Amino acid sequence: MEVKSALLGSSIVKKYWMALTGLFLCTFLVVHLGGNLILLKGEDARLSFNAYAKFMTTFPLIKAVSYLLYFSILFHAFDGIVLTLQNRAARPVKYYFNKPEANSTWASRNMAFLGTVILIFIVGHMSNFWYKMHFGDIPMDANGNKDLYEVVVTFFKDPSLGIVYVAFYVLCMVALGFHLVHGFASSFQTLGLYHKKYNALIKNLGLVFSVLVPLLFAIIPIFIYIQ
Amino acid sequence: MNLTLKIWRQAGPDDKGRMVTYQVKNVNPDMSFLEMLDVLNEDLIAKGEDPVAFDHDCREGICGMCSLYINGEAHGPGRGITTCQLHMRSFKDGDTIIIEPWRAKAFPVIKDLVTDRSAFDRIIQAGGYISVNTSGNTIDANAIPIPKENADKAFDAATCIGCGACVATCKNSSAMLFVSAKVSQLALLPQGRVEAKERVLKMVHQMDLEGFGNCTNTGACEVECPKGISLENIARMNREYLAAVIS
Incomplete structure (x- = not known):
């Protein structure tokens, strides 16, 4: 009986899923970033970026993984909401005076807030680019591929709102960085991967990852805007 | 030392509870935090008031009975100590100290600073x-x-x-x-x-x-x-x- 209820609702199993989907989303970030970096080639990137976008939306194996990705994003968010609601319910009366900064980092205490910012970003991001790529009526490039490059550049170079989009994008990447700086190392701890030999390595790897990945993502819209 | 204490007072599990301010005078810096509360309680009893209920037992850091959320931290400032091992020399004359019970749904307040x-x-x-x-x-x-x-x-x-x-x-x-x-x-x-x-x-x-x-x-x-x-x-x-x- 305990095993069954554990699989469905146990606090620790919910955390395993948070860790596993979180780490999977980290691998997605790397792949996505790899593709986006093509954009830094400027106008030369048009044909190669569009070919890359076509490959990512049509190649069967990638398509299959993309469904796993959509599910992971939704599940990570859903699981996070359930955990957060339970955590809030666990302390119905708050402290009159609390000093949480004495014993924990800001990021570790604000994962739900940071996650919400990222989720809002994903919704906007997907409606601006993913939806247009899949279902939108967009022009073709010289090779007959959908010209996603044009969509991206037009979006961030918008004369009036472009700067707002770039600023919002950069801000969301900062949130992503803080989310990752706790989430990356935390997922290893949740999965029980704690060893004094490797703890520092995991923590430092997480720090590098959470600075480098959002930074490189953020550079791209800035580059497009000032280009 | 003279101190201002803001302490959570709650008559029982169903009482809403509130923070109450007390003045405690002539505190010896070598007293433990619990002894300081004893001084306050002796004062309250002499005045015919209800003393502050708090958990304590061995007073040497091994029983796990004492608790208290002091100035926003469990067992107060300092690391690796229980409240009974916290001494008043950790505070300054004239300080205001905020004292609350553990806060958790699973640890309901029985009275004042005592939780179940x-x-x-x-x-x-x-x-x-x-x-x-x-x-x-x-x-x-x-x-x-x-x-x-x-x-x-x-x-x-x-x-x-x-x-x-x-x-x-x-x-x-x-x-x-x-x-x-x-x-x-x-x-x-x-x-x-x-x-x-x-x-x-x-x-x-x-x-x-x-x-x-x-x-x-x-x-x-x-x-x-x-x-x-x-x-x-x-x-x-x-x-x-x-x-x-x-x-």
């Missing part, structure tokens, strides 16, 4: 023991060889006094550090391995039933724990639990 921590007892009852014959035929523990490293880690986990500072300080009121220490102290030893799988499932199940929150790995518990119980125990419990769930 029997949720921990029920978690232990769910599996925090080994089933051995104690009727005179007990086997000498030293007869079983145990690696030094395991013995040390088991002992470190066993130093948990169950005070509840981990729950009090955790933003989620999670009991993971306590439960993981109690799981670890037995899981690390051959005597405890026999029932390890059943134990971790039952204890975590009880922990969830009691209404504690989930672990976010903020690490606040480890920092505030008077006995320095390590997060390594939580990782170990997570491994034990995973193995138990999937096998």
